[in-house]
Amino acid sequence: MTFQIIVKIGISIFLLGWTSIGVYLAMNFQRLFGIHKDTPSETPGERSFGVTHVFAVWIGGMALGIYFLGK
Numbered sequence: 001m002t003f004q005i006i007v008k009i010g011i012s013i014f015l016l017g018w019t020s021i022g023v024y025l026a027m028n029f030q031r032l033f034g035i036h037k038d039t040p041s042e043t044p045g046e047r048s049f050g051v052t053h054v055f056a057v058w059i060g061g062m063a064l065g066i067y068f069l070g071k
Helices: 003-027 029-033 044-070
Strands: none
Touching: 003 029, 003 044, 029 044
């Protein structure tokens, strides 16, 4: 096997794991990102910023993986 094929297999395994993390986040969205009983003063803006950050990182990781898989 060439090094390029080994790297592509590694990226493919990473993308499978990354996708499963995304599915987990989507299935447990309310529990993970819903209103916290411990911090009732948390505003919807603070919560939406956290959710946006998590999904931006997830999408960015997926985009980089797909980009390098195609190279």
